[in-house]
Amino acid sequence: MALLLDNEFKELPADKTLDTKLFLESVSHLPPFFDCLGSKVFSPIKSDISGNITKIRGVYEKDPVKYATLQKILEAEKEEYGTEWPKVGATLALMWLKRGLRFIQILLQSLADGEKDETNPNLIRVNITRAYEETLKRYHGWIVQQIFKTALIAAPYKSDFLKAVSKGEVIQEEACLVNLRQFLVNYTATVDAIYDMYTALNAELDYSV
Amino acid sequence: MALLLDNEFKELPADKTLDTKLFLESVSHLPPFFDCLGSKVFSPIKSDISGNITKIRGVYEKDPVKYATLQKILEAEKEEYGTEWPKVGATLALMWLKRGLRFIQILLQSLADGEKDETNPNLIRVNITRAYEETLKRYHGWIVQQIFKTALIAAPYKSDFLKAVSKGEVIQEEACLVNLRQFLVNYTATVDAIYDMYTALNAELDYSV
Numbered sequence A, B: 001m002a003l004l005l006d007n008e009f010k011e012l013p014a015d016k017t018l019d020t021k022l023f024l025e026s027v028s029h030l031p032p033f034f035d036c037l038g039s040k041v042f043s044p045i046k047s048d049i050s051g052n053i054t055k056i057r058g059v060y061e062k063d064p065v066k067y068a069t070l071q072k073i074l075e076a077e078k079e080e081y082g083t084e085w086p087k088v089g090a091t092l093a094l095m096w097l098k099r100g101l102r103f104i105q106i107l108l109q110s111l112a113d114g115e116k117d118e119t120n121p122n123l124i125r126v127n128i129t130r131a132y133e134e135t136l137k138r139y140h141g142w143i144v145q146q147i148f149k150t151a152l153i154a155a156p157y158k159s160d161f162l163k164a165v166s167k168g169e170v171i172q173e174e175a176c177l178v179n180l181r182q183f184l185v186n187y188t189a190t191v192d193a194i195y196d197m198y199t200a201l202n203a204e205l206d207y208s209v
């Protein structure tokens, strides 16, 4: 479980403040997660998410004090961009990034919960499809939804996926799922806090691509 | 025809030497070409091509004298990387980039030649499909080929595409095609020279993604 557990997300403070620097450090380990899916077909997704992270980091580094928390970034950009906001800057990048984070969360949670296709227990299509339907599908037009269905065929077997997430450590499926559950605690709290922030600041958009 | 004709490729010298700096300057104007296709679906392609250009530029800038021509880059990398070559460095980036360049060439040539779907003369699917079949299809596995077919549905109308390539200048279709033919002269010679170089240096690979 090296990939995920060596880079666990930190516990959030009681007031749910999201420290920008810690957040960037934690999420920077996630793009390689898409390599665990095992096919070059998924590299555009990895690029999209890496691009979001780079965009947020670019804003942060312009003024690490002013942008010390993710909340401060959204508030400062709302001020700065007026009516263009929230479809702009790090606010837009984090809006999409959080959907990719939620996708990963639901996929891992579904695996940790033992949800499976009883006739094909070593496939993870049912878990990926659940994650897609609960997060991204509504933001994708018909063509991208069709592309998703085709890309799904390239999804790895569960055993290969769990091995890849564990970075080749030999580990039993059950031990792997225990580790997943451990990772999901702080990770889920972080993703929830970002979603809550978008709701509270009225920063969410529902256009589709 | 602003987009293409303002940034025409230079005429090649008689010995077909490919000056790296001039080449990089000319191709840097091509990624926006994919925006002319009008849909976000094509942005992963734009990223892939931009990535190739960045990779080649990175090598060039390490030593502009040593890497003054594209031929010199391939020869130096062959020397440097041994058996890893040619699936490495700027050699690999240019191997893929040239396929994207050829794709654009054949698409534009097919339009310039007036090739059309007689029952749907304002669609360019027939031109895009020809370009795909003659360049990339053989390097794509079944899944990516299916994704191509789906993405094709998002292709723009010919009239919109020609207007976009002309950067919004109001121009008659025939005038646009005259400009295309003009652009294609040096462009095609450059792409041909790169293909010839890969053959001469035995640098071509045929694995698929």
Ligand SMILES: CCCCCCCCCCCCC/C=C/[C@@H](O)[C@H](CO[C@@H]1O[C@H](CO)[C@H](O)[C@H](OS(=O)(=O)O)[C@H]1O)NC(=O)CCCCCCCCCCC
Binding pocket: A044, A045, A048, A049, A051, A052, A053, A055, A089, A092, A093, A094, A096, A097, A099, A100, A103, A128, A136, A144, A147, A148, A151, A152, A155, A209, B040, B041, B042, B043, B044, B045, B136, B144, B147, B148, B151
């Ligand atoms: C040669 C033939 C090829 C033909 C071409 C085929 C092309 C296929 C296209 C597939 C789409 C790839 C995924 C990328 C989708 C992206 O379009 C969206 C929106 O992307 C956002 O757009 C914003 C502007 O609206 C900003 O630019 C954001 O950028 S900004 O940073 O600048 O603000 C950017 O992230 N991101 C998304 O939908 C997020 C995707 C997350 C993915 C999560 C996992 C899904 C896993 C699926 C597993 C089965």
Ligand SMILES: CCCCCCCCCCCCC/C=C/[C@@H](O)[C@H](CO[C@@H]1O[C@H](CO)[C@H](O)[C@H](OS(=O)(=O)O)[C@H]1O)NC(=O)CCCCCCCCCCC
Binding pocket: A040, A041, A042, A043, A044, A045, A136, A144, A147, A148, A151, B044, B045, B048, B049, B051, B052, B053, B055, B089, B092, B093, B094, B096, B097, B099, B100, B103, B128, B136, B144, B147, B148, B151, B152, B155, B209
């Ligand atoms: C949420 C749901 C989403 C699910 C995910 C969907 C993902 C869809 C995937 C579609 C593929 C996008 C196109 C990119 C394909 C690329 O995989 C290939 C090879 O790419 C090369 O690979 C090398 C290693 O083998 C190096 O990394 C090269 O990089 S290096 O610089 O590092 O050496 C890199 O260019 N390039 C290509 O095939 C080139 C593509 C050129 C395209 C030309 C125009 C086609 C136009 C079509 C119009 C209809």
